[in-house]
Amino acid sequence: MGGSYSHSPLAQYDVASIVSSTGLSASNVRQLHQRYRQLCLRTCDGRPSATAPPADAPKLLSTPDPELSSNPLAERIVAAMFPGSADTLTFPEFCSAVAVFRPATDSASRLAKVQFVYRMLAIEGNEFLTAFELCSLLQMLVGNRLPLEQVQSIACRALSEVDKDKHNRITNKEFVEAMEGLDVEQKMSVPFDQCVL
Secondary structure (H helix, E strand, O other): OOOOHOOOOHHOHHHHHHHHHHHOOOHHHHHHHHHHHHHHHOOOOOOOOOOOOHHHHHHHHOOOHHHHHHHOHHHHHHHHHOOOOOOOOOHHHHHHHHHHOOOOOOHHHHHHHHHHHHHHOOOOOEEEEOOHHHHHHHHHHHOOOOOOOHHHHHHHHOOOHHHHOOOOOOOHHHHHHHHOOHHHHHOOOOOOHHHHO
């Protein structure tokens, strides 16, 4: 019997290691594996795959929550899940990416959330954020409710407030420092045990 489980069984992964490295429960890992397998079964030739392509990630992450499905940053959230310029995601990488959204339990998990936001914003793929990237983000959030000139002005003002070394860009370190007083723990947390993954 060659069911779809045979190509990517949970048993092939060290669940204890995933639990240890992500802070997810074993139950969460099992639920995530079900979703991950659904994504991996969608390949061009119809054969199961051991990795998830970014194009199908939104389907994997879809939830009945209309607030999440209508999030204007959904594409950026998905892109930030894929390490570097990777075009696939292994199951342990997927668990690590999703674990960012579990409630923060220590400063390391808070920093992981901040780093995720930084990757989500840095669409140019370099080591810093530019006024263009901030403006692009603001446009996604406000749509056409504000004129472009006002959006650009807000982006430039935000950049100048955070850019300590005055190089007209925000470094990762500057971004982490700017996020110090913000409630990232609450804003980027999903109660995994109460939601359908």
